């Protein structure tokens with residue numbers, strides 16, 4: 001019996017010949033739900049485009065989940081290396097920045113191609129359009 005590091009529920013990690021040396025620290029449900037995948041949206045702004053990238057659809061990850069899942073951001077960091085010359089500005093949108101978005105949106109008008117990334121999707125569009 002193992003305790004899932006995300007949902008804290010007990011689960012049985014069945015050992016078979018195929019997974020003899022694989023030790024899961026997440027239950028099957030969490031492994032399915034929080035399987036990281038690079039997702040993106042393109043958001044048109046006045047004179048340019050925001051390329052918004054995130055790993056999880058769930059908008060409401062609590063701090064415990066964010067701490068556990070944040071190492072997966074390395075997937076986006078690797079992507080950043082490939083696209084670093086294509087964008088004018090890169091922004092990691094954490095919770096602090098997300099709630100202060102109105103304070104820095106005026107600076108975004110100076111850039112055309114902006115790459116914004118987060119761990120989980122946030123309602124960026126509505127923050128910008130209001």
Ligand SMILES: [Zn+2]
Nearest residue numbers: 004007027030
């Ligand atoms: Zn779980």
